[in-house]
Amino acid sequence: MTLQLASSANLALVLLPEIVLSVAAMVVLLASVRIQKAEADATDRARSLGGLALAGLLAAAVANGWLHWVSPEGEPGMITLDAFGLFANWVFLLGAALTILVSFPYVARQGLQPGEFYALILLATVGMMIMAGTTNLILLFLALETMSIAAYVLTAFHRGERKSAEAGIKYFILGAFSSAFLLYGIALVWGGAGTVDLREIAATVEAGAGFNGLVLAGMGLLGVGFAFKVGAAPFHMWTPDVYEGAPSPSTAFMAAAVKAASFAAFLRVFTEAFSSLYESWYPVVWWMAALTMVVANLIALTQSNVKRMLAYSSLAHGGYLLVGVASANEIATASILFYLLVYTIMTLGAFGVLMIVSEHGESRFQVEDYAGFGASQPLLGVLFTIFLLSLAGFPGTGGFMGKIFLLQGAAESHLWTLAVILALTTVVSYYYYLRVAWYVWMRPAPAGALAAWAPVSVTAVLMGCAGVLIFLGIFPSGLLNGALTAAHGLWLRGLDAGLSGLVR
Amino acid sequence: MLTEALVLSAILFVIGTFGVLVRRNAIIVFLCIELQVNAVNVSFVALSRYLGIDGQLFVFFVMTVAAAENAVGLAIIISIFRHYQTVDVDNFNLLKW
Numbered sequence: 001m002t003l004q005l006a007s008s009a010n011l012a013l014v015l016l017p018e019i020v021l022s023v024a025a026m027v028v029l030l031a032s033v034r035i036q037k038a039e040a041d042a043t044d045r046a047r048s049l050g051g052l053a054l055a056g057l058l059a060a061a062v063a064n065g066w067l068h069w070v071s072p073e074g075e076p077g078m079i080t081l082d083a084f085g086l087f088a089n090w091v092f093l094l095g096a097a098l099t100i101l102v103s104f105p106y107v108a109r110q111g112l113q114p115g116e117f118y119a120l121i122l123l124a125t126v127g128m129m130i131m132a133g134t135t136n137l138i139l140l141f142l143a144l145e146t147m148s149i150a151a152y153v154l155t156a157f158h159r160g161e162r163k164s165a166e167a168g169i170k171y172f173i174l175g176a177f178s179s180a181f182l183l184y185g186i187a188l189v190w191g192g193a194g195t196v197d198l199r200e201i202a203a204t205v206e207a208g209a210g211f212n213g214l215v216l217a218g219m220g221l222l223g224v225g226f227a228f229k230v231g232a233a234p235f236h237m238w239t240p241d242v243y244e245g246a247p248s249p250s251t252a253f254m255a256a257a258v259k260a261a262s263f264a265a266f267l268r269v270f271t272e273a274f275s276s277l278y279e280s281w282y283p284v285v286w287w288m289a290a291l292t293m294v295v296a297n298l299i300a301l302t303q304s305n306v307k308r309m310l311a312y313s314s315l316a317h318g319g320y321l322l323v324g325v326a327s328a329n330e331i332a333t334a335s336i337l338f339y340l341l342v343y344t345i346m347t348l349g350a351f352g353v354l355m356i357v358s359e360h361g362e363s364r365f366q367v368e369d370y371a372g373f374g375a376s377q378p379l380l381g382v383l384f385t386i387f388l389l390s391l392a393g394f395p396g397t398g399g400f401m402g403k404i405f406l407l408q409g410a411a412e413s414h415l416w417t418l419a420v421i422l423a424l425t426t427v428v429s430y431y432y433y434l435r436v437a438w439y440v441w442m443r444p445a446p447a448g449a450l451a452a453w454a455p456v457s458v459t460a461v462l463m464g465c466a467g468v469l470i471f472l473g474i475f476p477s478g479l480l481n482g483a484l485t486a487a488h489g490l491w492l493r494g495l496d497a498g499l500s501g502l503v504r
Numbered sequence: 505m506l507t508e509a510l511v512l513s514a515i516l517f518v519i520g521t522f523g524v525l526v527r528r529n530a531i532i533v534f535l536c537i538e539l540q541v542n543a544v545n546v547s548f549v550a551l552s553r554y555l556g557i558d559g560q561l562f563v564f565f566v567m568t569v570a571a572a573e574n575a576v577g578l579a580i581i582i583s584i585f586r587h588y589q590t591v592d593v594d595n596f597n598l599l600k601w
Contacts, residue, residue: 138562145569149576156580165584166596172580173533173593176573177524180540183566184517187547190562191510194555 003081005074014072014081016063017089018126024056025122032115043108050100050107053118057097057125064089078136078197087337087486088132088264095257095344096125101461102352103249105454109360110247112157120157121253124150128261135272137186137196140265144182144229148175151258154250155242161362167245174228174238182225188218189273198273206276219274223284226269229262231318233291240299243311248358251307252351255314256344263321263340267333270325271490278328285326289418292319293425300432307358307365309432310350313391316429317343323418324406332409333487338480339402342390342472346399349387349465353380356454367436372445377452379459385437386466390473392433393426398472405480509550516543530581530591534574541570 003010012019032049039045064086072081100118107114127146134140152175156168190196192214193204204210224235231239243251274281296319300312317339324336357373358364374381390397403426410419472479516539523536545563552559585591 138565142565142569145573149572152576152580156583159583162587165580165587168580169530169584169593169596172577173524173530173537176534176537176577177521177540179573180517180520180537180544183541183544184547187544187551187562190555190559191547191551196558196562 001070003070003072005072005076011077011079013070014067014079016067017060017093018129020063021056021060021122021126021129024053024059025119025126028053028056028119028122029115032113032119036115042111043104046104046108046114049114049118050104053100053122054097056122057093057100060125061090061093061097064093076135078139079130079133080135081133082489083482083486084264084268084333084337084490085129085133087482088260088340089129091260091264091337091340091344092125092128092132092257094341095253095260095348096121098345098348098352098461098465099249099253099257102252102348102355102458105458106247106249106355106360110158110362112247117154117157117249120150120154124154124253125257128257128264131261132264132268135198135268137189137198137201137269140269141179141183141186144262144265145179147258147261148179148229151175151250151254154253155246157250158247158362161247163245163362164247167242170238171242171246178225178228178235181221181228185218185221185223185225188214188221190218192216192218198269201273202276205274216277216280219277219281220284222269223281226262226266227288230259230266230322231292231315232288232322233295233315233319234288236292236296236315236318239315240308240311243314244305244308248307248351248355248362251311252348255310255351256347259314259318260340260344263318263325263336267325267336268490271328271333275328282326282328285322286415286418289319289322289326290421292316292322293421294319297425297428300429303432304367305365306354306367306370306436309367309436310347310354313429313433314347316425317347317391319425320403320406320422323410323415323422326418327406327409327413327415329409329412330484330487330491331405331412333490334480334483335402335405335409337483337486338405338476341479341483342398342402342469345465345468346387346390346397349383349462349469350391352458352462352465353384353387356380356452356458359452367439368443368446370436370439371443373439373452374441376445377454380452380454380462381440383459383462383466384440386469388433388437390469392430396470396473398469398476401473401476401480405476506550506554510547513543513546513550516540516546528592528594530584530593533593534577534581538570538574541566 031052035045035048124147127143130143152172155171156165158164192211193201227235296312296315300309303309321336324332390399393399393403407419520536520540524533527533548559548562588595
């Protein structure tokens, strides 16, 4: 089906997933008022509102799937319809859906207002989808703020908890601070290139028109802003604190989807607009990647708090992904997309088990609390081990294939040193992941410990996640081909800058 | 004219950045972030003299976003004040900063 982009009704169709999701968020908010009165039980409230939010996500996923069959015609506006954006949308939708699925018991037990909580997750997802799909820097800023403001609230959502408020203010101050850098970068790029459209910026830069100094300075500031958002060293200091203090479902959502969205936007801006300036930005990204991998993995070794360890692990994975950004070729871009999807699944799975062990609350995060978990809950123990192995990058899991593809991308660009650092830090990371697994299986439970409980629905979701991870570890080609198509479109556009043809 | 305006904007931005890094009161830090954002607005307006009306439109977007951010930020500051009876960021040490 072809879609004439000249008509505004068709433009609305291009935005269908975003529109559906925004409507769903408002429906959830409205319904929460009714359900608050009708249902006395907190679990029922969380279930019915979560179900509504999931239905919205499903509808958006259907719309997103439909867009795969649509080929647009004509001049695109601020939003493009390309395979890259659609692929990224799958990651965000999956991240949001898994967050909601694994957090039912948490939300009910902690007495969080489910309506607001789920609506904010949906609205943040809308921001992410626009971030990945836009080619306009101002719209990128608006979408990024839509996502970030929702994420600030999600972090500080647990009002009775000191840690949550503290994490909220830290995240807010550093998030707003980094947004200011990003915005200044946008202003300077606009001043230098005279446009905020990514393709036109690329064309101007390539032609040597415009003020190159301003564009370079703006690109640097944009880079700082994105480095904050993706948690790249040396701008990572906020991440562990925020991830530890925030309610566990929010942490899972931030570690997976928010990070994925920041990477998607980072990739799009730097490949589409600045690919001809590769020589000037790649050394910086190179150092950030190396530093992030080394620092995050070394600090993670010393953590005895599993939630904080997962925060550092998320930073480390950001470092691996930065290797892909620095490699800047089609395979690397595809491997980033592949990795983001796998990473979303394994992170949310790990956080799902973490919520079960911490009794759907903010306690029992120490590694000793995992002693005897495998004996009392063999199935969950096995699932948790699969998630940990995949995070560590064990052969046979999706995480391993993701790392292999990232290494391939790095080899393509001859970044041998980075590839070696990636491999070595991965080996280091085995220690802190396997330490938790060791406690799960090899240590007896302390006397008098309560057995953790998990509803059947959560267990089923976690089983699905683990199944997908193993499937991707053995048969990665299907997903990888999808990722390659997505990356191909992005790169072709980056190279043919100035041509307005949409390549899919 | 343009150079002067851009330099002014850069100076304001640096003052804001410096304030965020040195000041310890959450409200002041917050104001310094606003200073940064508005410094960028100065750039937008100054550049729009040469690049067309777009820049002034961007300023409106930025102001709207800043307003939304303020609402959330102040709510978070109130929420943390309820827990600590202070807004001094040095006191927030439950999580290692």
